[in-house]
Amino acid sequence: MDERVYFKNKVLPYLLLAPQIAITLVFFVWPAAQALFQSTLIEDPFGLSREFVGLENFSDVLSDPRYAKSVVTTAIFSVSVAGLALTTALFLAAKADRVLSGRLIYRTLLMWPYAVAPAVAGVLFLFIFSPRVGVLSFALEAVGVDWNYVLNGRQAMMLVIGASAWKQISYNFLFFVAGMQAMPRSLIEAAAIDGAGPTRRFWTIIFPLLTPVTFFLLVINVIFAFFETFGVIEAITQGGPAGATNILVYKVFSDGFVGLDLGGSAAQSVILMAIVITLTVLQFRYVEKKVSY
């Protein structure tokens, strides 16, 4: 790879990079610096008076038991979304891998939820599970479940997990199918000849070979659950009931935008950035490793 041939030009590469770099600086780096600055201030919402408070916003946030609760909520939420979306997708991919005909049709039918916006996915689930209007809440009541997610935090959590995972299944499914198709058929056939049944083959050969894909998907799913589920939470629970679904990103938004606590919200943003940087570096190291073989 290091043997690449290059063009020689002193100006052109900078010109080519200019648009991307300009947008990154103006709309990414500069606002992030602003957030960092804001996190050291206590300010009224209109920006008429401000007081420099150093790290006070951070100590407030970090000593707030509800922030700790939100961290736990986020962890439970992310792991559950990733777990549910991955296992469902893996199961379906394994089934799709075993059928000879109709694979393309199944793929098409499983693909479209990818196109649904998280905010819209939230609306769909809100509609079928809302306490009075919802079709499924009615069914749940009929079988004796006391379904009321506006009061029951556990049910609310299950609902936002379900809606988020639902949207993510197609994505994982496509990766698993691609991963399975890329496997050396000869290996699997050899195992079959040795008398290993389908289930055994899956666990001893297919699943281990899928480990890199699974790990990659795990990272992607966790990032998805962290950030992109904002629309789901906003549509269904707005973080409630009693903060049961108040994940970190939603809390940044609601404290800053609804509560107008700019300093506290900015401090949370900065903490989140640190988390994302850790996650991305992890992912990047993994990506680089993968690229190099």
Place this chain on the structure above:
Amino acid sequence: MIEHNRRFAFVHHGILIVSIAIISFPIYVVIVASTLTLPDVLDAPMTLLPGRHFVANYITALTEGAILGGGGTPVWRLLLNSLIMAMGIAVGKIAISIISAYAIVFFRFPFRMFFFWLIFVTLMLPIEVRILPTFQIAATLGLLNSYTGLIVPVIASATATFFFRQFFLTIPNELVEAARVDGAGPIRFFVDIVLPLSKTNIAALFVILFIFGWNQFLWPLLITTDPDFDTIIIAINRMLRVVDDQVDWPVMMATTIMAMAVPAAVVVLMQRWFVRGLIEHEK
């Protein structure tokens, strides 16, 4: 040979069909709801058989649906705005990413790695964590209520740049050398060789970025103060939040279906490129 027992195949098909039915169930309910009247929907349990108000609800949504959201913008306009935004974001991201990847792969220059990391930074700063300052900057630059404001601030893309970088690394050195021997400069090489070679990759990326653009939520929510620039996703959110009134579910569901139809159609119709783009893009 691996066994493909007919009985087992039947079981697998059965499981897949049931799973797909479960996964599609929300959409089915929403489609049914969009053919009913509001009292039908509220008369729990709502029927699961389509009603007769399909046409009426969709016409209401298309012509005056947005009044429910208070903006007075007809849904066709919202769809058009979403389309312009999604196209702008997809094309913009591809354009600036392909040229930056080209610079990084085919040139050696001071601070190359620095720029590489600077682009990488965008991955670490999702819009949610820097929304307020970004809004202020956009406002200072006079970008409120414009397609430019909807599009430009979100078109920097680390993943798209990586995607092209990975692809460019597979272009054999011989091609570059041949071009240089022929006296072709970097621009000629880009236009004549690299772009044509990238065609499928561009198509693949386009599908993914189009979906990303169409589904934007938080940014358009803030940057548009003029309902003429509202997108369909924003309008749906507004319909859900009527003050001192009740949600008109059937019309809202009709709007929801229309909001989903466009990206779903793009994914399904362009699935060959989509699947490829998805797998390659993210690796």
Place this chain on the structure above:
Amino acid sequence: MHIRKTMLAGAAVLTLMGGQAIAQERITLNWWHAMGGANGERVNQIAAAFNDTQDKYEVVALNRGSYAETMNAAIAAFRAGEPPHIVQVFEVGTRTMMSAGGAIKPVFELMEEAGRAFDPKDFLPAVTGYYTNDEGKMLSFPFNSSTPVLYYNKDIFRAAGLDPDSPPKTWTQVGEMMTKVVSSGAAGCGFTTAWPSWVQLENFSARHDQPFATMANGFGGLGTELSFNGVAQVRHLKQLAEWQTSGVFKYGGRRNVSAPLFTGGECAMFTESSAGLSGIRANAQFDFGVAQLPYWEDTISEPKNTIIGGASLWVLSGHEKEEYAGIAEFFDFMSSSGLQAAWHQASGYLPITPAAFTVSKISGYYKRNPGADVSILQMSAGEPTGNSKGLRLGSFVQIRDVIEEEMEAVLAGNKTAQAGLDQAVKRGNVLLRKFERANK
């Protein structure tokens, strides 16, 4: 054919340009509001009616989402140097707006400068009290006010063997009737509520003459502290939690997302904003009645007035003098009793001027719409005390969230009522202190 099409297109373009040319000559006044649905349409009609009266100004009404979103959009726009002229701010944002001296243009000042008559006495005292400063001057223009009332399903009452014409007056009666409704099988749930904090705590406190916060509920200054964890409030919340456990009360969520529980016929009674009337009328497939908000007869024998919710219009600073003159003209236009009466009748919001009430009364509106005047009678019951004048708290949006969080925890059985309200007071006070600090 072809030519005709081209001509048609040409005509359309001309019309469009003509329309724009007129619009450009006029001075645009942006009015950001949170009214969706049918009320949003009425807001547009009001703007259009004003625009028809003249050629100098044009009011452009824009929906900016929910109340919180509208307020935030206006604040963000102000910080970015592009504020709207008029913004509709809900009652909980009042203190935030009042404290932002440099960001707002007080309405009394605006009217004075434009030489237009504007007397706070033209409005209902309960409304004026909410939006005036210490000197009794109006800082914002009251627009849509509402107050919580009790709606009840007469069909369910009949099925349960209750008199459909005697709704409960007290919470004790609510309890008895609910039990009867559920045990007779007339409905699955006795009662649900919208706006949990606003109805069951804020208005509850006013109605029972209990302080919600010190310093006259915050009217006395930024140093106020919450005090809604008193005996009366704790008792009420404890009772709600018991009713929730026994199944006669069903908590249906924040804002008014619980409305379908009532309009769908599942719950027999519903405490909701008086402004919910038109929505309920449109969606309820049954005979319903409106009654005053119940009270505990052993806490207070003569219940006080309830307080207002809804929103008022604030004018932001940073605009030209001529634009302010236009806004003053618009407010003048909106003050007419005819317009106020029409808005009141169409929207279900309170008539905020006595004149509008009189106009509506003379026209026979309340005869035709029984129940529409319940809210007005309830609002103007007796002389407002320091506890029932209203609430003026900073960071109130967040505080209300905190309260509802704690209420939900109590109703779910995770906390006692005392612990929940104590915690809400504690958490709310932290927010108040922070607000005080940020607004020095």
